[in-house]
Amino acid sequence: MSRPDGFEMVVGLEVHTELKTATKLFCGCANRFGAEPNTLICPVCLGLPGSLPVLNERAVELAMAIGFALHCTVSPSTFHRKNYFYPDMPKDYQISQYDQPINVGGYLDLPDGSRVSIERAHMEEDTGKSTHLGGTGRIHGADRSLVDYNRSGVPLVEIVSGPDMTSSAQARAYVSELRGVLIAVGASDGRMEEGSLRVDANVSVRRAGEPLGTRCEIKNLNSLRSVARAIDFEARRQIELIGTGGVVRQETRHWDENDEVTSTLRTKEEAEDYRYFREPDLVDLAPDEAWQERVRATLGPLPAQRRAELAARLDAPTPAQLDAVTTVVDLDLEEYVHAAADAKADAALALSRVVNEVAAGLDGRARLSPGAFTQVVAMEQSGELSATQAKTVLGELLASGGDPAGIAAAHGFERLGEDDLAAMITTLISEHPEEWARYRDGDDKLAQFFVGLVMKATRGQANGKDVTANLESRR
């Protein structure tokens, strides 16, 4: 996407997700967030002398599931050691995958129709966590640091996209869609705020037609908002730099949530040399066809398919309705719409009620069965309940359960009787002769005037359609 200044941005994303396993990647310590520091450690994840790693089968399966969901080829793979010194790394090397990762070559289609290539998705272990004392609590300016190894050894999958994205919006959509996929296959809980999903963005800029510019890596973005803003800031920074005759240096930068800028720490004199070599304490991984099939068979439909299936229940869905479809699938609420549509109720109405009322009362979703929901929609559709009444019934079902008819009766939501309605309309007509005259002479818009009066008088209990039908019959 070319910008007004003639520059385009090129973005590639590396997304790390922690896997939803019970135990860590190479040992049986619990894979759990929020425990007391250094209580989830053992000789293996603490890297004690003499310890050895043993691969978690479930982590392999989730890694494969991610690969299948992203249309990758699940390949024979090995583990490598990535060697560097850092206090949150108990062995001062990280067991990762290098040139033979488990998943190679896939793609992710985004809701806007664009496709982002996936170069690889590999397994690796997480590091411990440091807190920094003195200074501002950030690493720069701290006097000392304290390390907790609970997170050390937690299984990660790193998903590397191609440098295919051309806007911050697309990058954001990619992360959102990817997160949905990871949650759908059961691999991740997607909690960016807890750090179970982390994004590194590689950003470069170039004038249209020129070769790729130098890229900078922005590390550890942990919300969709940061992803978009950091990328925009960085692209702007690079463009301004080039504009004033400067040169973009390849470096790692950090996004500051508060100041909303990317910045770099003092760059080291030498680039890191990770001295990758095959991990001798592990053996090669080559999941056979049978194992791959078992994993593939557990995969349910992915968000894109679920969106398509839901949209298919609507007649010529509008863009607003398609947005609603995306939201409903994200929230995993489509079963309600499907249930209503299966019962031949109005799918569009059902969609509206789900994306508005049900979504608002999400905490109580266990109390609302698809059958009860369908009933409410049907009652609204037939006129038994007005829109307002239907929303009230749904709200109460979500808050405290029950059955629709019972709740309606308890509220006295009976349809206003034909005679009572007719009498009320007669009275209103006599009170507003001018408006009635204009309506009688053909101005249909005034039907809404009378509907409004009836609604006010009945405190929303009347059915608008009944009113218009009655007015019509008097013309």
Next chain:
Amino acid sequence: MRTATQIAADVRGGVRRAVDELADAYAAIAARNEELHVFLHLDEAGAATQAGAVDAAVARGDDPGPLAGVPVALKDNLCQRGVPTTASSKILEGWRPPYTATVVERLLGAGAVPVGKTNLDEFAMGSSTENSAFGPTRNPLDPARVPGGSSGGSAAAVAAGMTPVALGSDTGGSIRQPAALCGLVGVKPTYGLVSRYGLIAFASSLDQIGPLTTTVADAALVLEVISGHDPRDSTSLPEPAPTLVAHLGDGVAGLRVGVVSELVEGSDPEVVSAVERAASVLRDAGATLVNLSIPEIRLGLSAYYLIAPAEASSNLARYDGVRYGLRVDAPDVAAMNEATRTVGFGAEVKRRIMLGTYALSAGYYDEYYGQALKVRTRMIEAFALAYQQADLLIGATTPSVAFAFGTKTADPMAMYLNDVFTIPTNLSGDAAVSVPFGTGEADLPIGVQLLGPGRSEARLLAAARVLEIAEGRA
């Protein structure tokens, strides 16, 4: 000194108590430990508890295990919970592991009584135990000479009659060479036969734990206890411990024994003739001799001295002063790492870490480490080919008998040449046994080496038994 087989039989039979065997061991230790510097630590409390438990089991009529009451010395690179474990390095001085190695757990489960931790070359890097940060160990047969390395302390413990059994580790010959220099039986098992969980790693793809004993039968007995699949070691072979003791009397009739010229090249004349004599003993016992040449053996030293240091440079990175062991303070963590490691590691360890780091570094990986890995494949293929023509191979364990202190320390290469006959089996992952056979200069023992394909321990020990009988031992 009585053998482990005898002690176990006596304790199991109620003829002797474990605590009395232990007392004998400590008496023998007290007699010569100061002179020879064998043990870095004696775990008297732990040993007393274990011996008491064994005796209690016998008294109850429970099975106390196949090694009941047998005192065992453990090389100080084996973790034992609560017991100081240093790998003979200042960087781990005072460290007490919070967990126990699988092999030690198995020994304990079999009723053996670990008495203490023996000296070694620092982080198992060396062939003389002169690289220990806590002073060398002396050869009990001639205290002016080295006991070999890196399992020098373990070899000395057994050779001095302190314990009938010691565990060592072998990465390039560190069990077999000290066994040879001290007149003992030493076994480097098939890679993966014995769990490495709890062995402080030197070179992960080469390290194996094994026994040093005075008799072949004792080696077989210990191996049966410590070997077999361990789910905590991913490289561990899937099958349970092999049967070895029952096969000791199998003999060698009908076996083809390959006499490999490269496995005696450059040895002292007495060593060469010992190997020849051993080969004829096997022939007289019914084996057929086959002359073989495996030229790839000559490349073993080069491949080994790139692969082992490379893996070691990574395995030893964890000693950074953060979580355990020595810390030398500094204003920032990188400086602290550097100060700690500079003070904490000896020269040989530093040398190998740098060699290994260089061999793996960007721009040099293909030329050095990558190349060495390919040579290793060729060596594996060469041995596989040889094992089509022979059921086992015979050669020397070391080119010479025990040498005097300080004679090979000036030039690292001179020391590395000690390992030329043992290294190939670490690279191929196959099994090898060193058996005392004959004597050389100054009446010092010579070790003859028997090599076999992976999982051939039973055959090798049976052949070793033949040699043992011929020498009039046991």
Next chain:
Amino acid sequence: MSALSREDVAKVARLARLSLSDEELDLFTGQLSRVLEHATDMDALDLADVVPTAHPFGLTNVVRGDDLTACLDRDEVLAAAPDVQDDRFGVPRIVGDAP
């Protein structure tokens, strides 16, 4: 094979978090060069198509079930640590970010 220079050794020492005196730099450069020179004997083989071996006996797919096992006692672990604060391992200031 490339020749090993003093600068190479200094760089490698930094990577390995070792500090060497000038004498040690010289000594080690000489000693390491000898080992590497000896390694040139590997050039005699044609190794172009040779593949490194993973496990010598071809083990693959060794995994364990996703089952909980006991963790270490924190006190015992921290007792071995040189510097403890708030149940965490204390280290002097970290300069530079994680790579």
